[in-house]
Amino acid sequence: MTTDADVKTLVIDEQEVSARAGQTILEVARENDIDIPTLCHLEGLSDVGACRLCLVEIKGSNKLLPACVATVQEGMEVSTNTDRLRKHRHAILELLFAERNHICSVCVSNGHCELQALAQEQGLTHVRLPYRNPELTVDASHERYTVDHNRCILCTRCVRVCAEIEGAHVWDVMGRGINSIVITDLNEPWGSSSCTRCGKCVQCCPTGALFDKSKVGDDHPKYPDFLPYLNLMREAQ
Amino acid sequence: MNIEELEQIAKAVRLENAKYDHEVNVCMDLACLSQHADRLKDALTTAIAASGKNVLIRKTGCMGPCSSGPLVRVDPEETLYRHVDASHAEAIVASLGGEPVPGLQCDLNEHFELQTRVVLENAGYIDPEKIDDYIARDGYQALLMVLTDMTPNGVIHRVAESGLRGRGGGGYPTGLKWGTVAKASGNLKYVVCNGDEGDPGAFMDRSVMEGDPHRVIEGMAIAAYAVGASKGFIYVRAEYPTAVARLTAALRDARRHGLLGNNICNTPFNFDVEIRLGAGAFVCGEETALIASIEGRRGTPKPRPPYPAVSGLWGKPTLINNVETYANIAPILRKESKWFSSMGSERSKGTKVFALTGKITHTGLVEVPMGIKLREIIEVIGGGVPGGHTFKAVQTGGPSGGCIPAEMLDLGVSYDALVKVGSIMGSGGMIVMDDTSCMVNVARFFVEFCMTESCGKCIPCRAGTAQMFTLLTRICNGTGTMDDLDLLVELCGTIKETSLCGLGQTAPNPVLSTLKYFKNEYIEHIVHKRCPAGVCNMEATVPAVPMEVSA
Numbered sequence: 001m002t003t004d005a006d007v008k009t010l011v012i013d014e015q016e017v018s019a020r021a022g023q024t025i026l027e028v029a030r031e032n033d034i035d036i037p038t039l040c041h042l043e044g045l046s047d048v049g050a051c052r053l054c055l056v057e058i059k060g061s062n063k064l065l066p067a068c069v070a071t072v073q074e075g076m077e078v079s080t081n082t083d084r085l086r087k088h089r090h091a092i093l094e095l096l097f098a099e100r101n102h103i104c105s106v107c108v109s110n111g112h113c114e115l116q117a118l119a120q121e122q123g124l125t126h127v128r129l130p131y132r133n134p135e136l137t138v139d140a141s142h143e144r145y146t147v148d149h150n151r152c153i154l155c156t157r158c159v160r161v162c163a164e165i166e167g168a169h170v171w172d173v174m175g176r177g178i179n180s181i182v183i184t185d186l187n188e189p190w191g192s193s194s195c196t197r198c199g200k201c202v203q204c205c206p207t208g209a210l211f212d213k214s215k216v217g218d219d220h221p222k223y224p225d226f227l228p229y230l231n232l233m234r235e236a237q
Numbered sequence: 238m239n240i241e242e243l244e245q246i247a248k249a250v251r252l253e254n255a256k257y258d259h260e261v262n263v264c265m266d267l268a269c270l271s272q273h274a275d276r277l278k279d280a281l282t283t284a285i286a287a288s289g290k291n292v293l294i295r296k297t298g299c300m301g302p303c304s305s306g307p308l309v310r311v312d313p314e315e316t317l318y319r320h321v322d323a324s325h326a327e328a329i330v331a332s333l334g335g336e337p338v339p340g341l342q343c344d345l346n347e348h349f350e351l352q353t354r355v356v357l358e359n360a361g362y363i364d365p366e367k368i369d370d371y372i373a374r375d376g377y378q379a380l381l382m383v384l385t386d387m388t389p390n391g392v393i394h395r396v397a398e399s400g401l402r403g404r405g406g407g408g409y410p411t412g413l414k415w416g417t418v419a420k421a422s423g424n425l426k427y428v429v430c431n432g433d434e435g436d437p438g439a440f441m442d443r444s445v446m447e448g449d450p451h452r453v454i455e456g457m458a459i460a461a462y463a464v465g466a467s468k469g470f471i472y473v474r475a476e477y478p479t480a481v482a483r484l485t486a487a488l489r490d491a492r493r494h495g496l497l498g499n500n501i502c503n504t505p506f507n508f509d510v511e512i513r514l515g516a517g518a519f520v521c522g523e524e525t526a527l528i529a530s531i532e533g534r535r536g537t538p539k540p541r542p543p544y545p546a547v548s549g550l551w552g553k554p555t556l557i558n559n560v561e562t563y564a565n566i567a568p569i570l571r572k573e574s575k576w577f578s579s580m581g582s583e584r585s586k587g588t589k590v591f592a593l594t595g596k597i598t599h600t601g602l603v604e605v606p607m608g609i610k611l612r613e614i615i616e617v618i619g620g621g622v623p624g625g626h627t628f629k630a631v632q633t634g635g636p637s638g639g640c641i642p643a644e645m646l647d648l649g650v651s652y653d654a655l656v657k658v659g660s661i662m663g664s665g666g667m668i669v670m671d672d673t674s675c676m677v678n679v680a681r682f683f684v685e686f687c688m689t690e691s692c693g694k695c696i697p698c699r700a701g702t703a704q705m706f707t708l709l710t711r712i713c714n715g716t717g718t719m720d721d722l723d724l725l726v727e728l729c730g731t732i733k734e735t736s737l738c739g740l741g742q743t744a745p746n747p748v749l750s751t752l753k754y755f756k757n758e759y760i761e762h763i764v765h766k767r768c769p770a771g772v773c774n775m776e777a778t779v780p781a782v783p784m785e786v787s788a
Contacts, residue, residue: 049540050695052735064734069540084734091731095700128724129704154693173535173693176518178703180693 012078019072026054026067029080036080037089037118040155041068042204044227046164051155053089053118056080064088086122093119098129099178100136101150102207109208112221115153116207136181141191144213145202147182152209154180157224158201165230170195182209200226238495239502240381243372250373257293259333260312261285264361266299266444267479268601269306273322277307280326288330295370298448300361301352303601305343310361319343348599348618353580353606355588356564360448360602365483368490371451377496379570380455383462384502392463392570393419399574400586401566405431405522405559406634406663407739408585408652414556417546418464421554426466428457429550429557431527432473432480435519436635437686438594439666442560444602445590446473446480449564450487454510456563458497459570461508464556469510472527476517484512519636519690523738524549524557526692537694538738559664561590581607585651589662595632595669598623605650612646615669626671630754634663636683636690637743639750640676659750661743675772676755677762681709683747687740698741701732705748712759715766715775722759726752 008019012029019028024047029036039051049066056067059077067080079085096102096115104110136149156173159182163169170193174183184193202210204224211220254260263269263278278296285292300308305319309329316337318329325341332338354360363370371377383392397412418426430453434442446453457469473481488510491497499507513531520526521536524545530536531550549555565587569577578586585607591614594600598620605614615621615631622628630640639660641648648654652662670679688702708725711717729745736742752759761767766775 048694049737052695052697052737055735066540070542088731088735091728092696092735095696095704095731098704099696099700129728130707132700132703132707153696154699175693176520177688177691177693178699180699 008072008074010072010074010076010078013080021072023072024068025056025065025070025072025078028072029067029078034080036067037121038068039114039118039153039206040157042157042161042224042227044165044224044231045157045160045204048156048160051153052092055085055088057082057085089122090124093122093124094127094129096153097124097127098131100132100134100152107151107208108211108215108220109151109222113208114206132178139184139190140213141189142195142197142213143191144197145190145199146211146213147184147190148209148211149181150209151207152182153207154182155206156182157204157206158182158210161200161204161227165227166196166198166200168194168196168198171201238377238381240378240385243377243381246369247373247375250369254293254373257291259290259292259314261292261294261329261333262297262300262310262312262361263294264298264300264306264308264310265296266303266447267440268299268303269308272307274307276323277309277321277326280323281309281330284326284330288333290330290333292330292333295364297362298360298365299357299444299602301357301601301603302343302345302348302599304599305345305601308343311337317343317345345599348603348620351609351613351618352604353588354604355568355577355580356445356452356561356590357448357602357604358568359452360444363449365448365450366486368451368487368494371449375571376451376567377455377494379567380458380462380496381502383459383570384504384506387570389419389463389465392459395570395574396463396566399569399577400581400584401562401569401577402585402652403559404561404565404589404664406637406661408662411558411562414546414558415460415463417544418466418554418556421547423554424465425468425553426464427550427553427555428461428464428466428469429527429531429555430457430469430471430560430563431522431524431557432471432477432560433515433519433522433527434477434560434664435474435522435690436637436664436666437683438668439592439635439664441590441592441602441665443477443480445560445564446477447483450480450483451491452564452567453484453560454487454491454497456558456566457510458501458508459566460556460558460563462506464554466556467507467509469508470531470550471510471512472515472521472531473512474515474517474521481512481514488512518692519686520692520738520740523740526738527557528555535692537692538740540737561665582649582651582654584653585662589650589665591665591667593619593667593669595667596622596626596628596671596674597669607651608649610646611641611648611650614650614667615646619669622669622671626673628669629672629674630670630676632660632668632670632679632683632747633666634661634743634746635666636686637661637739637746638663638666639746640670640679640754641750642754659746659753661746673770673772675713675768675770676751676758677709677713677768678770678772680747680751681706681713684709684744687744691740691744695735695737695741697732698736698738698744701728701736701741702744704728705732705745709748712762713768713773715762715773717763719763722763 047068054067055064525539
């Protein structure tokens, strides 16, 4: 007999769903084909709740909760697509586009970019905020890959995949606030860092910040789907 | 160490002190020390030796009215001298036993009358580097009493009954927090003291740690007993070297006296404290970032829940309280909880220490009962705005707080009342502004602070504060438009509601509160290209925010 504590029932967007205790709202929503936009979340990696796009409203609470880390509670009523949330998602995407130099037309990931796709999905037509146009560098010292900081959105997927899956922890974040930047080792050029050249970070990067030198032009799809499979195989061992 | 031994030490110190006819206390806190209180003390020591009088000279922590420093108090007469320098030493020593030195006396009766000293009861009366001085003023009595006479639940009940709320700014009921940690499962728990005070213009916690370090340690030990922890950490910012040195010395002395370590007071209770230094990040005052920093990781916050009370340091239940909160614990347990709850307003009990700074006559440290009117703090205790200027606003709660205008000065200070007017209690910084302050510029200053102190983890805070700063800079230099203002307001809403931690969620407060009460100043800047206070240079062009990165 299972105790009633193990199974939770809740309502997401007026749809009654059931979940195992400890599951996140995002997991349950996706199991039930309810779409919640995400950017820093990637199945197979730990969640940090940093991009704030998956924020959802919970009935009875004024506070917005990140669906990727908030766990389900019995009887909770979740709304994932209200006017208030859409407005905030719009504003967050605008902040991302204005933060660095995102120019889709000359980007290797044009057409395969999660940021671009999200903007289209959310109906973002223009950015009202002043573009910051920071001067950022490109590190092409690695024999196979390039990091273009102009396109980085600091989702830290590369940091997490390198530390958690590859176990190398080459990537990390340096500086703080608006001056934050991803670095390899202690800010060594990527080419002379302790990188294992596995390429997992490139596959996980949602934008064109990390890309493969061998892929020419704009045909640069990424395949982060290996992660859940890899985790499954590791667990099975 | 047991209670009898403690009382013997106290008795010995009192006997020793009674041998002297007079006590000369020299304030050696940072403000006085920066004006050569150390030289003054040397001069006084020499003068006393030369006079042959039977006088005890003592260095103490902060006495309060820092702007009148260096301060010297002569006991038992309780004569307070202000602006004393080494040349006055002989006159002061000569006056002992007779009339006080004319013209040097500090006439601040009004300043002290409205204050109630609980947290600061020892500051200015004991040598912070002598544990015996603290013991002589009933120090560690509460700890030993708790260990021998009370159950952990009894302690939590007493603290809850007192109505004490967290003094770090949030105002979460302390008893409730302790109860949650006590109930959390696991046999390894931690107690953490948050001494990462970083608000501009705030120095309450520093003064407590420097002036009365044992009080914090005693509070932590009692908390550890109540929640079942055996290990504590004091997280202090490295910019407070004196606080670190005094705390280190205090911990060493407490260990030597058997007040920390194993089997304290011959009970099964073990507790020790370690000091961890912060590396100058404001965000590390946020509890999850503080935990990450103690663990040796990058100081970035994590989404809550899970709260530290359930999963904190190394995943163990962790109690985090502010310095001032711990400083309140010993008196609450030594006296009755009714005594504590008799002070203050209905939902905010006890006293609060404020650091009065800005355009005010008596800057310094004050401790007032909750519920006192802002007007009394500023006009009576602070002595009003100097130089014939008029009061404009007071900023409470640092960069997370808001500006309160002159019309609202009759507000009673409490957690809830301040939130209602768009500010917060915060840790206790209180910056007074007069008619020479431009409110748009003030908002811009605080937003700049939040921008440079943002950790960069979540996008609304990282890029949002930078955008707010750009828009405010435009308004300040006369290139802003009404559209910019609308955009700013909208941005404030998003940052407030979507940021990951308290730093981002409260970063728009200075803008929102100045917009609420001083919108006309924003309009003047935008429409008439004029700064009413004459602070902003309207000719400048928009400087881009520098990106200091080289990768």
